[in-house]
Amino acid sequence: MTGLILKDFLGLRNVLKSYLIILAIYVALTVLGVWTPAFTTGFFAVMAAMLPFTCFNVDHAAKWEPYGAALPVNRNRTVCARYLTLLIMQGAVAVLELATVGAFWLMGDLEEALSSLLAGCVCLGMGAVLNAIILPLIYRFGAERARVIFYAALLGLIGLAVLWLVPLGGGEWLMGLLAPLEEGDVSALLAALPFLFVAVCFLLLVPSYFISCAIYREKEF
Amino acid sequence: MTNSIEIRGLVKEYPDFTLGPIDLTLPGGAILGLIGENGAGKTTLMRCMLGVTLPNAGQVSLLGRPWEEAKADVGVVMDDCFFYEQLRPKDVDSVLRRVYPTWDGGLFREYLDKFALPEKKLIKEFSRGMRMKLSLASALAHRPRLLLLDEATAGLDPVVRDEILDEFLGFVSDEDHGILISSHITSDLEKAADYIAYLHHGKLALYGEKDRLLERYGRLACTREDLASIDKNDLVAVRRSQYATEGLVKDRAAFASKYPGLAVEPVSLDEIMVFMEKGERL
Numbered sequence: 001m002t003g004l005i006l007k008d009f010l011g012l013r014n015v016l017k018s019y020l021i022i023l024a025i026y027v028a029l030t031v032l033g034v035w036t037p038a039f040t041t042g043f044f045a046v047m048a049a050m051l052p053f054t055c056f057n058v059d060h061a062a063k064w065e066p067y068g069a070a071l072p073v074n075r076n077r078t079v080c081a082r083y084l085t086l087l088i089m090q091g092a093v094a095v096l097e098l099a100t101v102g103a104f105w106l107m108g109d110l111e112e113a114l115s116s117l118l119a120g121c122v123c124l125g126m127g128a129v130l131n132a133i134i135l136p137l138i139y140r141f142g143a144e145r146a147r148v149i150f151y152a153a154l155l156g157l158i159g160l161a162v163l164w165l166v167p168l169g170g171g172e173w174l175m176g177l178l179a180p181l182e183e184g185d186v187s188a189l190l191a192a193l194p195f196l197f198v199a200v201c202f203l204l205l206v207p208s209y210f211i212s213c214a215i216y217r218e219k220e221f
Numbered sequence: 222m223t224n225s226i227e228i229r230g231l232v233k234e235y236p237d238f239t240l241g242p243i244d245l246t247l248p249g250g251a252i253l254g255l256i257g258e259n260g261a262g263k264t265t266l267m268r269c270m271l272g273v274t275l276p277n278a279g280q281v282s283l284l285g286r287p288w289e290e291a292k293a294d295v296g297v298v299m300d301d302c303f304f305y306e307q308l309r310p311k312d313v314d315s316v317l318r319r320v321y322p323t324w325d326g327g328l329f330r331e332y333l334d335k336f337a338l339p340e341k342k343l344i345k346e347f348s349r350g351m352r353m354k355l356s357l358a359s360a361l362a363h364r365p366r367l368l369l370l371d372e373a374t375a376g377l378d379p380v381v382r383d384e385i386l387d388e389f390l391g392f393v394s395d396e397d398h399g400i401l402i403s404s405h406i407t408s409d410l411e412k413a414a415d416y417i418a419y420l421h422h423g424k425l426a427l428y429g430e431k432d433r434l435l436e437r438y439g440r441l442a443c444t445r446e447d448l449a450s451i452d453k454n455d456l457v458a459v460r461r462s463q464y465a466t467e468g469l470v471k472d473r474a475a476f477a478s479k480y481p482g483l484a485v486e487p488v489s490l491d492e493i494m495v496f497m498e499k500g501e502r503l
Contacts, residue, residue, distance in 0.1 A: 058305060068303075
């Protein structure tokens with residue numbers, strides 16, 4: 001399985017090199033005050049979340065899939081290797097985000113540190129959700145069709161939010177859920193919310209993994 | 222001695238094509254050449270043997286074990302190089318040593334030297350011949366007992382093909398080893414294969430020891446009048462053109478004694494395929 005993870009990273013070597021160059025530019029622009037740290041860390045979380053498409057496209061271009069299925073690696077482990085590759089990528093982004101938060105905290109800019117932490121948590125969590133949804137779709141439909149299906153679904157969700165959340169008072173409904181809580185509880189909940197959000201988002205990868213395994217077990221090349 | 226391959230009643234159904242039922246045995250220490258026209262089911266059969274494609278029915282046993290358990294002892298070369306173009310042979314070594322428990326990095330480098338493949342050059346800079354040699358080096362470096370090669374010599378020049386065929390012959394000198402090679406280049410199989418399996422429209426049209434097949438079958442060139450006098454059971458197929466009439470004879474020796482006035486010549490695998498594919502079946 002480690003061989004497959006290494007294979008993924010070697011396949012993404014050029015992409016990751018270009019990411020590092022972009023990262024250096026963004027960090028420089030952030031230090032110069034052009035962009036906020038929250039924007040930069042968020043941007044990288046989103047880029048890391050886009051890597052599943054790249055991984056599968058690289059496999060497809062090299063016609064790796066039938067060869068990969070012929071290797072003496074259990075199909076569940078093949079899926080596991082792909083999930084771990086993406087988790088490692090997201091872990092790297094999390095480290096980057098923590099380093100940013102830590103830097104601002106050490107400099108005494110707590111407001112910027114908090115802002116970076118919140119943005120990082122949201123983007124990291126959304127990246128995990130994206131992977132949890134997209135990976136079974138890719139295993140089922142292939143990277144290109146999955147991309148279309150995913151964006152269509154995303155647009156649908158945004159449309160739903162715009163239609164329901166804004167004009168019909170969905171926002172008030174959401175706030176109403178917090179109404180029974182005391183003010184102190186609300187503060188504690190809000191403080192823990194980013195971390196809870198990330199934890200819940202990453203937990204979604206568990207059922208996603210089992211769905212992907214079930215799909216990939218029946219996959220033919 | 223364990224059979225390298227045993228296939229019993231293998232069937233794979235698609236909406237517009239059915240492979241099988243296939244029954245096939247390859248003893249150890251032998252090479253089986255799999256031939257057939259494009260779309261006959263050769264690649265499907267090989268993929269079914271490895272679980273890459275899942276058959277609807279039948280059993281596949283490799284090296285005396287179910288295919289799932291034997292995969293680590295099987296070297297695979299498919300019709301194209303399957304490694305990422307941005308990798309180098311040394312990267313392939315790093316990846317596959319973590320996949321195959323019996324991977325031998327020293328042996329891999331020996332094959333790279335033998336095939337004159339630079340370890341640090343990008344695969345995208347390799348010619349087709351170099352890519353196929355890399356695939357073969359990868360298939361051999363974990364010391365497999367069975368090689369499954371799908372069009373492994375396609376697109377290679379005769380010198381490279383000869384080198385690779387020599388490698389195959391060396392591999393099966395061990396009676397514990399076996400090779401299944403599918404190829405359109407029947408001259409290669411006539412040189413190297415011990416057994417021939419001919420797939421025609423998904424069915425096994427011919428299967429047996431190569432020498433016996435080539436000894437048994439024959440090509441008859443005759444007139445239309447001669448053809449009319451021949452018992453249809455003595456021929457497999459005929460081809461008629463404006464200038465000639467030819468027939469594929471089932472049993473050359475028996476035919477020669479039954480029809481002493483008619484000349485029957487030895488036939489090549491290519492000619493057998495053409496008769497089967499284009500000839501009029503009797």
